[in-house]
Structure formats: structure tokens, C-alpha cells
Amino acid sequence: MRIPPHNRRASRTAVAALGAAGLIALGAAPAAFADEAAPDLVVGDIAPIEGVKPGSSLDQSVTVANKGTKAADKVWVSYSVTRGLGFADVPANCAAHQVPSYDEMTAKSNVVCEFDQAVEPGVGYAPEKPLAIKALDRALNDDLRVSVGDGEPELDEAATTPVAGTAPAVELMERQPGGEGTEQAVDVPVTTVNTADYEVTGAALKGDVGDTVTLKVRFANAGPAWVLTREGDPLIKVLVTPPAGTSVVKPHGFCEAKGKEYACGTSQRWVDEGGGETYTFKLKIDKKVAGAKGSVALSAGDRPFDPDKANDKADITLDVTGGGSGGSTGSTGSTGSTGGSDGSAGGSSAGDSGSSTTGGNLAATGSFPATLQIAGAAAAVAVVGTGTLLVVRHRRAQSPS
Template identity: 35%
Template sequence: MRSSAFRAALGLAAAVALSGGGLAAAAPALAADDAPLTVAITGENRVDLSLQGDNGDATEPQVTLRLAAPGSDEPGDDGVIPVVHQGDYKIKIDATGLKGVAKVKLPCEASGLTAECAGYEINAGEDYNRLGGIRLDVNSESAAGDFGSIKVTGEGEGVDFTPLTTDVLVGGPEFLGHKLAEPKGFKAGDTYEAPVGFRNVGGMAADGAVLRFHGSRGLSFPDSYGNCAYKATTDGPLLRRGTDAICTFPGTYEAGKAYALAEPLKVKTADFALYDIVNYGFSAVAPAKAKALLDGDGYTPGTGAPLTLKEATGTAPADYTRYAELDLPSTTTYDLVLTGASAKGAAGSTVKAEIGFRNDGPGWLSALRSGGEPIAFTVEVPEGATVTKAADRCNSTTIEEGVKGYLCWVSTPLLEDAELTFPFELRIDKVVKGAKGKVALPTWENPNEPEQSNNTAWIVLNGTDDGQSAGGSSDGGASASPSPSAGGDTSGSSGTSGNSGSSGGDSGDQGSGSGGGLALTGAGGMLLIGGIAVVVLGLGAAVVLVMRRRAA
């Protein structure tokens, strides 16, 4: 039985030895003449095992072993990855250094804590030379500060293998973040004072700590601290816009103790904010390495006094979580509006109809949890008419029994002032006075959109009162045309931008509303708005499912 002093000394040595990390060496250069081919054995150099038992999916390895050979992973003109070595070789895995430290599952021909992988061909590059994975877990013998290594070597005629060493530390410093909760009555425009802090649930003290926090597009951080650096992403895909920050803290943070910022972290919400995400996490990083994190990669140093940590009292282990995050505010509303179109024409003529879709705010539809799932609405074809050209991102479908039409998609995130048009062309086969086709979003109880009377509009052909019978605004109404011609720019988008030219989409192109998800046909679409999902069943009814999930 190892003594506690031995464990402590070994743990300290392990912490020093594991100050670096990352992947093994990159692929070497090509061999010259008859020199052996140099091939690197790659994989993780370091694995930290938690005594809390949260070491990832038990079926997934923490170390994936590969062979990195000279040359490219890309196939040649013949579609084949070149073979750079032929001949028997063996890769030997020795995990005996983890006896009494951790539970080990090895690939290939394994016997206890050793294994051997045999092969004959080695391809260029690394992707196609996978040997297998190593899974590590704590067991009844594991204790804080236990340390060991896995040695991976290789041998073969005409090939020189660069070995790999994977160091394993059990029960090192491990930080859980203080939970966050939305205050009662919180609304857009308010500032949230986040109780940011951590508890060291690992088995060893940490020499230094690093805080990383993030706020999505509708959130900002009004304070600037001298020991922090900030990066604002204001362009590109909406899903990735927001502010990131890194703060460093010197000092010793003891195992089993909790710490908190000396003052709450202020999070300012924009007037349009709705289900925006703030999250943070602490990690144990030595001061010398932490300082390097503040430099480069687009971060700008803070200008104020440093942010500090203090020991927290009166907290309980249940107050801390591995994923410290919050969606706020949750009460902002938005107003989706559909506008119809009307036209007159003789039998045989083709008319244009532009369906309008806009968000009158004040909130945006972030859809951050659903990853940009689109919003769907249906378009019925008026009696006596045939659609000769539908708007992009609109697909023919059966709306309900006996009713043909189209299912149209609007990408999310959707800006607070988004405005789109969906141009259709219809041939009037038979003049039917006041023929109407319904344009509608699903009807469902949604506290973030209390006004839903404008979620329905109409396409009216040969009506007596074009403006009113179309429903909604008659702006951009239909017009007769003797021949099929485009009713607007329909290239590569789910609709054409209207007055504001702003829509959603993970593509970052706010003028098209395209991007983020595939165009779907038929029933079974899903509408996700601000943490609530609407599953469209047969496109005639909607089932509301409240979704709350842990962040990735």
C-alpha cells in the first residue's frame, strides 16, 4: 500500500511533468535513398482522469492511436491513398505503468496491460492508418495524485517508428462552476449580475486558474478587467456572433474548497435579446502558461483594475455543475407577420404573387439551442390555378387531405427586423372569382409570440377587394403577366429580402434568409423557437414540446 507522502510527492511530480499537452509530433519528411521510412505513432500525450467518475462516454477511447506517414491524406487522381510502406510491422502498447493507477482497455491483441497491433501496409498521411483506441477509467485502487504512463513503440523492416508516451494523472485539480439562474422579473435591457465561481472537486490543489466566459449576440460585458482579454465577433454566421473573454488568476486553489469572483460578473442584455446564452468555465492552468492565453487570436487586453477571486463560504456541492450556463432573458416577445398577395388575370395568363414574411420584434429568434433549425409555413394554391414557379426553399406537398400546396422554410437565427419575400408565379387555368389560398404558420401556444392573428395571410385571385381579401399588408402584391417570368430574385435563397434586407441563417448572409438546414418536403418538419419545438404533423396540426437541454 502506497503511503500518503508517496502519493503527494508523486502527484506533485506528475503535475510538473504534465504542464504541457496536445498531440504527438506531426508527420516527418520523406526518407532519402534506402534510409528507413520514418513514421510517427500519434495520439494524446496526456489524459486527466476525474475521481468524480465523469470521464466521458464509457464506450469512447480517450486516446486514438494512428500512424503518421510521409505524404498527403488526399486521394490521388485515381481516388486511391498511396501506400508508402509494405512489409510486416508491429506496434507494441505497454500500459504496465498504470497498474494500480487506472483501469485500461487496450486495442488489438491485448493481454492484461500490454497489447500488440500487427500490420503490413502503411498509407500516406495519418487518416487511414488508425490502430485503435485506448479507454481509461478510475477503479477501486485509483487515488488522487496517482500517475503513470503508457508507452507505445513500433518495429518493422524498412520503417523507423517514432514512439509515443501518454501520461495519465488521476484526481488532479478539477473545477466545477457555480450554477446560474435567471432572476425573477428579468427582462431584455436589464443587466444580470452572474455569481461566477468554482469548487475544486479534484484531489489536488491548483497552481493558478483561468476563467473563460462567452455571451451570444444579444449579450455584452460592460466591465473591462486588466487581467482579462476580450474578443467580439460581430460578423459571419449569427450562431457564432458574440463576445468571448479569458481571465487569469495566480494563486493556490485548494482541493475541496470553493472560490468566487470578488464581484459579480455583469452581463448586459440588448433590447432584442431572447434566449441568448451566457456560459463560463474555470480550468487549472499555471500562471506562466495562463499569460500566453491572453496574447493573440484576436483578443484585446482589458483596461480596468484586475478581477480577483476570493474563497466562497456558505455554498454547497449541489450549487456547482460541470456546465455553468444560462439562457436569458426568457420573456422577450417577437411578432412574426405573414402578408399575402392578390392578382387578376384571364384564363391562360400567368400572374406573380409575393408572399411577405417579417419579424416585427422586438426580440430576435436566436434558435441557439437548436443550432439554426428553420421555421416552416404553408402556402395553399388557389382554386383554378397552378404554380408554375415556386420561391426557393418552398417545396410542393400535401398540406392536408385534398389540399395541395407548398411548404416554405425560413432559416434561423432570425433577426429582430427580418423581412423577406417569397415570389410565386401562378397560371390561371380557370377564372374563379375570389379564389383564395391560405398562407399560414402553425397555430400553437407560445408565450414569446402572444400576437398570432397576423400569422395567416391569403393569395387571392380575381377578387373584388384586392388589398383586404389578401390578408395582412397588400405591399408587394401580385400582378398579371402574359408569360412566365421571375417574380423577384429567387437565386439561392429562401426568399428575397424586403425593405430591411435582414433575415436569418447561419451563413451570415443577412439578405437572403438562406443557409442553415436542408429544404425538406412533405410532413414531419420541425419548428424550433427559443427553446420550444413545434413538430408539424401532416402540416395540419401542431404538437408543442417544451425543450430544455444541457449545452454542449
């Protein structure tokens, strides 16, 4: 089964123009169309799925029903999962494809099944064999979305080419009515018993009084699970406190001053295993303070997936080599961590749709400088800090998650 790529923007423009012409030509026809018999397909309710173990498979049964007044000649049932889940034994009447992450959307794996059979009004149906969904080693908090329609679903512009399944084809079988639901699509949280180790890495700085040094500290997810923060839950913050005797010349773009410390956010509401953020500051050494030491630490919060708290805080040390009041302004201190000078994150695997970090030129107030330029209509800057997300959206279609 082939699902052709589709340009939503172009099709919507064409439909709008055709619709306008149709209204002019038909006059009161829309009212007549409203009375015409039509299928109304819905998906059965699915309870949240909990207690899944990495590497295990769950056979998710799905029911569909037609609450309309006309039979649907053919139906398509679509499954979409976030990156901690995958599919096994995809039937031959189904096709799988992937959509990488973009804007604030997570990466998705999708399967679309075509059933070339009528779905009668008032009758419930279910695939004769449930679609197998597997929990990957990185599974923790994931989402499953199931939808049904009587037309072939459009393919996201960023999607890979669909690949037909190789397992035996399945059909829809009639089932006893009840529990069919009321919506065309349902979203189901899937919780896996797993852990993810959040950790921070400090830095060791060195310079003379008057020098401007570069501070880089790192926040990372050592895995094995990726972490998706659900809508409405608080986002992780990384608290950076510079050593005494220094002043911040330029903070990282994700960071906001909160008294003597800086609260730093993340580029997305998820952190892939092996991913994270590198925060880069420019500090001026104003004076020598004996034993001066700063810190980088994770904000307080309930993170039951992360039992290891020993690496939630690290030191930022400062060795002032001279006691004078002057000196050069180009010295760079040792950092003890990796990452680009623009604050870009490291550690995400290629093609893994991991958390990407965009270097910031935001001032301490959080506003963009007038010289910031954005190249290209598809460019985007995503900044999640203290609960704020700034995004230049691509014109693509994908279910939210």
C-alpha cells in the same frame, strides 16, 4: 491578455499522433498517469435567470472549486452569451471577443478571465466582483454559458481578436464550501421581459390563363426582440395557400405540400429582429375563378412574446385578365413584398449574424435535384422545415446554442 487563434483540427491530429507514439514507448504508463494527482475544476450551479428587463444589468456571481487532489496553479473562467446579451465593465484581467453565427450555431459574445493564482483542492472560490452582464434591447430568450479550466481555452477559428477589458482587475476570493457543482461548464437560460412581432405579407398576382407567374410572400420579425427557439420547442411554420385556379409549378425549397397548402420552414431556429424569410413560388394560372384568393399565415402555436395577431395572416389575390385557355408562360405577377427570386431573406443588418435564407431547388417531395452543385468545402445549406435541419458543417469549435 492575448488568446492566440488555434486550429483544432491540426492540434488534434498532432495530439493523436503523439499519443499513439507515447503508448508504444511507455507501455503500461497510461495507468500510472491515471493515478497521478491532478486538479479537477468545476463551476457552481446557477439557477435560471428570469424577469430581466431590456437595458438592465445583472451581476452574475460565479463560484469555482477544485474537486481534484492537486492545486491548479492558474485558472481561466469563461463566459459566453447569445446575441440578446452583452458585457459591461470587463476587468483588465479579462478579454472579450465575438464569434459570428455559422452552421446551426448562434452568434456569441465571449469574455475569458485569467486568474494567476492557485486554486487549492476542496476550496470554493468566487471573483471578488461579479461580471456585469447587460440585457440589450433585443433580448428575449437567451443563453449564458460559464466554464472553468486550468489551461488557456482555445479560440474559435471564426472569432474576432480578443480585446482586454479596461475595468480594474479582479481576483478569486475564498468562500464557504457548498454548491460548487459537479461540471466544468454550466448552461443557464436567461429570459427577458420583451416582445417580438411576427408578421406576414401577402401578394397581388395578375395574368392571363396559361401564364406562369411568380408569387413572393414574406415572413418577418418586426422586433424589437430577436427570437431564439430553444432545443425541443416547435419551430414556426408559415402556411401558404395558392389561389384557386392555379397550380404550383415550382415551390420554394423550404416548403412542403400539405394538401392544398404548403408548410414552409425557416433557415435557422432563430429569427433576428428585422430578419425573416421570403418564399418564392412559380404558379400556373389554369383557369379563371371568380373571387379566387389564397393566403399566407403563421401556424398555430403558443407565442406569448407576440401579442399582435392582426398581422399573422394576409391575402394572396389573383386578377385573371383573360378568360381564354392559352397565353404566354413568362408573365410575372405583382408580389407586394421584397426579396430575391432565389428566396433569400432580407432585413438582417450587416455583421449582425441574422437569419440567412438559402434559395431552394427542392422538389415538392423535399429531395435535392441531381443538378444541385455545392461550391467549396465550406459551403452550407441550412434548411429548417417541419422540424428538419440539413447542414454542411464547418470544422469549427463553438459551444452549442
